[in-house]
Amino acid sequence: MQLDFWTELERPAVADVDGPDAVQAWLQAGLIRPLDYALADFCLQLAPGEHAVATLAALLSRQLQDGHVCLRLELLRHELTMLGESHGQPGPVDWWVRRSLAQWLELLQHSPLVTLSPYTQKAPLVLQNRRLYLYRMWQHEAGVAQQVAGRLRQDMQPDAGFAEQLQQLFPAQGAGNDWQKIACAMAALGGFTLITGGPGTGKTTTVVRLLALLQQQALEQGRAPLHIRLAAPTGKAAARLSESIAGQIAALPVGEAVRKQIPEQVGTLHRLLGSLPDTRRFRHHAGNPLLLDVLVVDEASMIDLEMMDNLLQALPAHARLILLGDKDQLASVEAGSVLGELCLQAAGGHYAPETLARLEQAGAAPADLTGLQQGGVQANPLEQRTVMLRHSRRFAGDSGVGRLAAAVNAMDVAGTLALLSQPLPDVHWPRAVRGVLPELIRNGFAPYLELLGRQPGCVATDEGFMAWAGALLQAFDGFRLLCALRRGDWGVEGLNRLAAQNLADVLNVPADSPWYPGRPVMVTRNDYALGLMNGDIGIAVQVIEADETVLRVVFPRNDGSGGVRLVLPSRLTAVETVFAMTVHKSQGSEFDHCALVLPDAFSPVLTKELLYTGITRARRQLSLLTPVTGVLEQAIGRQVERHSGLREAIESCARDAQGA
Numbered sequence: 001m002q003l004d005f006w007t008e009l010e011r012p013a014v015a016d017v018d019g020p021d022a023v024q025a026w027l028q029a030g031l032i033r034p035l036d037y038a039l040a041d042f043c044l045q046l047a048p049g050e051h052a053v054a055t056l057a058a059l060l061s062r063q064l065q066d067g068h069v070c071l072r073l074e075l076l077r078h079e080l081t082m083l084g085e086s087h088g089q090p091g092p093v094d095w096w097v098r099r100s101l102a103q104w105l106e107l108l109q110h111s112p113l114v115t116l117s118p119y120t121q122k123a124p125l126v127l128q129n130r131r132l133y134l135y136r137m138w139q140h141e142a143g144v145a146q147q148v149a150g151r152l153r154q155d156m157q158p159d160a161g162f163a164e165q166l167q168q169l170f171p172a173q174g175a176g177n178d179w180q181k182i183a184c185a186m187a188a189l190g191g192f193t194l195i196t197g198g199p200g201t202g203k204t205t206t207v208v209r210l211l212a213l214l215q216q217q218a219l220e221q222g223r224a225p226l227h228i229r230l231a232a233p234t235g236k237a238a239a240r241l242s243e244s245i246a247g248q249i250a251a252l253p254v255g256e257a258v259r260k261q262i263p264e265q266v267g268t269l270h271r272l273l274g275s276l277p278d279t280r281r282f283r284h285h286a287g288n289p290l291l292l293d294v295l296v297v298d299e300a301s302m303i304d305l306e307m308m309d310n311l312l313q314a315l316p317a318h319a320r321l322i323l324l325g326d327k328d329q330l331a332s333v334e335a336g337s338v339l340g341e342l343c344l345q346a347a348g349g350h351y352a353p354e355t356l357a358r359l360e361q362a363g364a365a366p367a368d369l370t371g372l373q374q375g376g377v378q379a380n381p382l383e384q385r386t387v388m389l390r391h392s393r394r395f396a397g398d399s400g401v402g403r404l405a406a407a408v409n410a411m412d413v414a415g416t417l418a419l420l421s422q423p424l425p426d427v428h429w430p431r432a433v434r435g436v437l438p439e440l441i442r443n444g445f446a447p448y449l450e451l452l453g454r455q456p457g458c459v460a461t462d463e464g465f466m467a468w469a470g471a472l473l474q475a476f477d478g479f480r481l482l483c484a485l486r487r488g489d490w491g492v493e494g495l496n497r498l499a500a501q502n503l504a505d506v507l508n509v510p511a512d513s514p515w516y517p518g519r520p521v522m523v524t525r526n527d528y529a530l531g532l533m534n535g536d537i538g539i540a541v542q543v544i545e546a547d548e549t550v551l552r553v554v555f556p557r558n559d560g561s562g563g564v565r566l567v568l569p570s571r572l573t574a575v576e577t578v579f580a581m582t583v584h585k586s587q588g589s590e591f592d593h594c595a596l597v598l599p600d601a602f603s604p605v606l607t608k609e610l611l612y613t614g615i616t617r618a619r620r621q622l623s624l625l626t627p628v629t630g631v632l633e634q635a636i637g638r639q640v641e642r643h644s645g646l647r648e649a650i651e652s653c654a655r656d657a658q659g660a
């Protein structure tokens with residue numbers, strides 16, 4: 001049995017400060033998890049007597065749960081106050097403030113549990129620039145920083161005729177900057193490019209034209225076609241990109257030979273890298289790199305630090321990486337906010353004269369520098385490879401959804417409320433939430449329920465059945481309830497219950513089984529044996545097999561074919577009903593109509609990023625449901641903050657390389 005070292009050891013000098021009492025009390029109060037406690041215990045096994053540092057390790061482990069990559073010691077007091085407040089107690093802040101920051105730094109600098117030189121000396125914790133990391137997280141951050149800094153230095157030379165070909169793909173549009181053209185040129189000129197923009201700003205269009213341009217150049221110069229791969233963090237996002245790309249390729253003003261060399265297939269990052277079951281490792285890594293020349297990753301805001309490290313390590317040195325995403329969306333579920341950090345200054349441009357000169361030579365210099373800040377290669381290494389697309393074609397200027405998203409993103413509470421109080425054709429803000437929800441649910445899900453009732457036979461091999469099943473999945477994606485929380489009446493659980501109750505006259509929900517025809521489910525864990533990814537959505541339907549009517553779950557094939565496949569319900573070990581889903585889970589998906597339901601009390605998960613992400617999932621119509629006043633306003637005023645040292649580390653690596 002594992003020893004609990006808290007009880008094995010003598011009390012330290014500051015007996016009631018550091019010792020088992022505090023950690024155990026926090027564990028009991030749910031402030032820290034058993035995993036955090038176990039880490040502290042492990043630290044004490046390695047360094048008996050290091051109670052204070054081991055306790056801090058438990059808090060560091062806890063903060064990872066909230067997405068922080070490290071503890072920023074000078075800000076920790078505030079973080080711990082918030083942690084305590086969210087559990088209704090002073091909690092760890094009382095413990096932390098018994099030492100000054102200088103005393104803490106002194107303690108950490110001399111602790112055997114902490115290394116100050118992680119490249120040469122390993123220890124469970126790393127202290128760098130007043131940031132405390134778990135060794136593993138420091139390793140990922142340093143890995144990403146080195147890789148990105150290295151790739152930022154890669155200048156690529158386009159072939160002759162580039163400017164003319166670029167001009168053909170992006171014909172002049174009138175006054176103002178053609179940011180898509182600028183982004184395309186920038187990605188052609190370097191090994192690492194960040195293209196960020198809100199919904200419908202033309203990220204996919206830009207990248208498809210870029211791929212056409214690169215292939216055209218390769219073919220014209222008599223080189224082998226480039227090996228291009230496309231990926232996204234989730235199966236849903238991959239399927240959406242695949243669909244969008246297929247349409248865009250057909251519209252390209254290039255020859256058939258070029259068109260044929262642009263892939264339509266988009267896979268998940270896990271598949272691309274080759275997940276190894278039951279480990280955090282992948283088949284592809286620095287020692288076994290991916291075989292590709294160009295990699296495009298969409299929905300990059302969902303990539304966490306560890307995945308980004310794995311991806312960059314597996315990328316061959318000569319390859320071009322293009323990351324697409326919306327920097328303003330919620331960050332990854334796991335620790336880090338990589339895209340948000342990398343694109344932090346995207347709005348200001350910060351282009352160096354050298355960058356502008358290279359763009360000019362490529363025929364894509366910004367014509368209008370108004371509103372852009374001037375930058376330098378040394379001061380702004382990331383910005384020299386970043387383009388922000390600024391014009392949404394999805395949301396026309398008068399679109400309520402677009403204007404609401406912009407007001408929330410700008411944290412403009414008064415502007416948001418003013419907008420909501422106007423009649424908007426595509427935004428509905430009902431005041432009597434409980435009264436309208438049942439009708440909203442019935443109307444929203446009506447097209448899918450109607451189709452469910454019109455099942456053309458049950459033989460799974462019939463073409464008609466397959467087409468119907470595909471249409472059913474599509475109809476279900478027409479409407480979704482989105483919420484911030486999992487638990488409570490206004491969370492996934494409560495809203496799923498409410499939806500099932502209100503649809504009970506159409507759906508035959510049995511009391512003794514979770515399964516019934518029409519049950520929509522979401523996969524909650526990757527299942528490589530079944531080929532189903534976390535976030536995939538299926539619907540239970542009746543089919544006839546060997547003269548028996550049985551229930552099967554129909555899932556989209558997600559391979560760009562538009563096809564579906566059937567899975568036995570009993571094989572689905574990690575699924576949940578999905579009339580409602582969290583905004584976090586909805587990332588990478590879009591619905592014609594979204595009902596975004598806020599809770600009836602403020603919760604720390606409510607931030608402007610969550611609202612913005614939820615609002616922008618709506619393609620045509622948004623219903624915003626706020627059961628009490630005040631919660632919306634509070635959420636708009638709160639921003640996600642994730643502690644990390646990534647930008648600083650990239651800038652430092654880039655400076656070192658320039659000085660070398």
Ligand SMILES: Nc1ncnc2c1ncn2[C@@H]1O[C@H](COP(=O)(O)OP(=O)(O)OP(=O)(O)O)[C@@H](O)[C@H]1O
Binds near residue numbers: 180199202203204393
């Ligand atoms: N330069 C352009 N000229 C005309 N139409 C364009 C242009 N760029 C994009 N579009 C159209 O605008 C719409 C949105 O473009 P696209 O899908 O490329 O944006 P996106 O940023 O990738 O969107 P999403 O946020 O949904 O992923 C598409 O219908 C596309 O055909």
